[in-house]
Amino acid sequence: MHDRPFAEAAARNVEPILEILRHEFRDSTDVLEIGSGTGQHAVYFAASLDHLQWQTSDLEENHPAIRAWIADARLPNVRKPISLDVTTADLSTSCDAVYSANTAHIMSIDEVARMFALAGRVLRPDGLFCLYGPFRRFGEFNTESNARFDASLRARDPSMGIRDLEELDALGATHGLHRQNLYAVPSNNLVVIWKKTTSAQ
Ligand SMILES: C[S@@+](CC[C@H](N)C(=O)[O-])C[C@H]1O[C@@H](n2cnc3c(N)ncnc32)[C@H](O)[C@@H]1O
Numbered sequence: 001m002h003d004r005p006f007a008e009a010a011a012r013n014v015e016p017i018l019e020i021l022r023h024e025f026r027d028s029t030d031v032l033e034i035g036s037g038t039g040q041h042a043v044y045f046a047a048s049l050d051h052l053q054w055q056t057s058d059l060e061e062n063h064p065a066i067r068a069w070i071a072d073a074r075l076p077n078v079r080k081p082i083s084l085d086v087t088t089a090d091l092s093t094s095c096d097a098v099y100s101a102n103t104a105h106i107m108s109i110d111e112v113a114r115m116f117a118l119a120g121r122v123l124r125p126d127g128l129f130c131l132y133g134p135f136r137r138f139g140e141f142n143t144e145s146n147a148r149f150d151a152s153l154r155a156r157d158p159s160m161g162i163r164d165l166e167e168l169d170a171l172g173a174t175h176g177l178h179r180q181n182l183y184a185v186p187s188n189n190l191v192v193i194w195k196k197t198t199s200a201q
Contacts, residue, residue: 039069057084120175
């Protein structure tokens with residue numbers, strides 16, 4: 001067993017997210033995860049969804065953690081992390097699912113826009129982009145605790161903050177991604193699914 005960092009936020013809601021992915025990614029084959037962090041989600045979901053090939057990625061600094069979680073899990077369907085910064089990513093591969101968790105409030109809005117551009121670029125037609133985390137709806141926080149979390153993020157770095165779902169929808173639409181489903185999960189978080197389509201919705 002490797003000495004592995006553990007992220008509380010990644011441990012939260014793994015069961016409800018898994019059940020959503022079991023449904024949403026039922027016809028998917030290859031997943032690109034953006035901002036894998038510790039790698040906890042990759043190994044947890046890939047262990048139960050063995051029809052998926054799960055490609056982890058993150059900034060280089062997080063690769064040792066992801067590698068450690070992958071090594072301990074010994075799963076045939078999780079790939080070692082690739083270096084991926086959404087601001088510079090230039091992937092030539094394609095996939096039918098993109099997954100990212102707890103990233104949109106950490107990235108600046110420009111980076112979030114680039115994440116959507118990347119998802120729109122790599123997804124094949126009908127591919128799905130699944131994003132998990134806290135969001136605002138129509139400019140409103142769904143709870144006081146998320147409002148406090150947002151304030152703490154902005155105090156840490158003014159470019160961080162909880163994003164408006166409607167703003168993300170608009171970003172997605174410019175890259176052919178249209179919201180398909182929305183799930184409320186515990187701890188006031190959401191799982192959002194956008195579908196890649198070329199036709200107007
Ligand atoms: C709060 S962590 C979430 C990690 C993991 N997905 C989880 O749920 O625990 C935010 C992640 O976003 C990644 N990240 C931040 N900026 C990024 C960028 N420009 N490109 C790609 N990943 C980025 C960080 O490296 C980090 O792994």
